Amino acid sequence: MIVVTGAVGFIGSQLIEKLNTENFNNIIAVDKFDNPTKNKNIEDLKILEKVDRDIFHQWLDVNYEEVEFVFHIGAKTDTALFDKGLLSKLNTQYTKDLWLQCIKYQIPFVYASSAATYGLGEYGYNDDEGLIQNLEPLNPYGQSKQDFDVWALSQDEKPFYWAGLKFFNVYGPNEYHKGRMASVVWHAYNQIRDTGTMKLFRSHNPEYKDGHQMRDFIYVKDVVDVCYWLMHHRKDSGIYNLGSGKARTFLDLTKAVFKAMNKEENISFIDTPEDIRDKYQYFTEANMDKLRGIGYSKKFHDLEEGVEEYVKHYLDT
Known part of the structure; x- marks a missing residue:
């Protein structure tokens, strides 16, 4: 079984579709499932079981022997949300708890970080882990992601394989529910x-x-291709940028x-x-040398290719 949290969301649902395409159908979809509009994102996908996010930790304690991989994509992603307590609970603490379970049960773990951790880019957009503790996000969402990245790097004990992915400006199918x-x-x-x-x-x-x-705009299909590749790679743990690099x-x-x-x-x-x-970013660009350096060689869509496919095959239908 493969776990995908944030299953009915934008990237999570696209990841499940990618897994199904590759004949991985024993998917454990984790989310709230309380939004009928978002639920449509997975209604045609092959899913073994849906698990409410509030009881997922208990579910994993019971079913861990069957779980092959955890993709933790779910998060509260509103950059205008200033409820630091809620963001800390859902983005930082929830991920810490899941990280510790993946150590305990020896489950490989890939989670969503964010390019929002880079703030105004004072230190550039280089995923050098020696620089991460210096980053200054511009909003509580980015800070909640930054807090987990710093915590993860400080841990003496880590999952036997793990990767944090700093998503840049992702676009593509299944984002319609995100509003502004x-x-x-x-x-x-x-x-x-x-x-x-x-x-x-x-x-x-x-x-x-x-x-x-x-901005560094990246097509969601490139994002899920990287996630899928990492599921098979399972070495070179660490935090990685995930943008187009351009x-x-x-x-x-x-x-x-x-x-x-x-x-x-x-x-x-x-x-x-x-x-x-005063907090507006005029330039972001992911340095992709680190991911390329561990062997990921597939070409990303350029902006015109990604936009054309998205518009003609999804938005115009």
């Missing part, structure tokens, strides 16, 4: 479909032209969405809200 936390691709598609135009944030940094703010502008992304929709470009700019302006 969904990717810019999703928002651009909906805004262009409804209004024929796309509004981007104006640059308030003289080093960047309007629309030339840059920063692209919001203008590039928006143009790609217009092209995929076969619509004429109509792009305008609005001021970045003042309450986020």
Whole structure:
């Protein structure tokens, strides 16, 4: 059995679909299952059992002998949430408890960290574990992920195989339920479909032209391909960046969405809200040398390829 937490969410559901495609069908799906909209993400997938996240630790204590691998993708991911207690409980402590169980029961463990741990990028975007304790996230969500990464690295005892994945700006199928936390691709598609135009944030940094703010956008199918590869690799434990390795502008992304929709470009700019302006990131780019260095060689989708597939095969259907 393979455990996937956050099973009905964006990345979790895509990971289960990937596992099914590779004929792994004894999936233990862990989540709350209280959102009918999100539940649709897994309704056509092969799943052995659904387990509520609140009782999963007890379930694992009983069924650990049957569990081959744990993917801990579930988390509270709202970067605008300021309930530090809730984030600490669901993101940090929950992961600590699961980590300790994977040590006890000798289960390999891959968990979702986040590029939000990098803050404004004062130390770059290099997944050198010697730098991780210095990072300064910009919000409580990023801090909850940072707290676990630092704790994990400080532990004398670790699962026999483990990996933490710092997801960058992931986009793709099954993110529709995330609302304002969904990717810019999703928002651009909906805004262009409804209004024929796309509004981007104006640059308030003289080093960047309007629309030339840059992010590392990665297609969700590349993310789950890496997860699947790690399930078989099972060596070189540690914390890894997971982005495309290539920063692209919001203008590039928006143009790609217009092209995929076969619509004429109509792009305008609005001021970045003042309450986020001083914490706005103008550049993120994952250094992917570490993952490549342990043998992951599959090519990632470039932005235009990923956007075209997402729009034409999922959003336009």
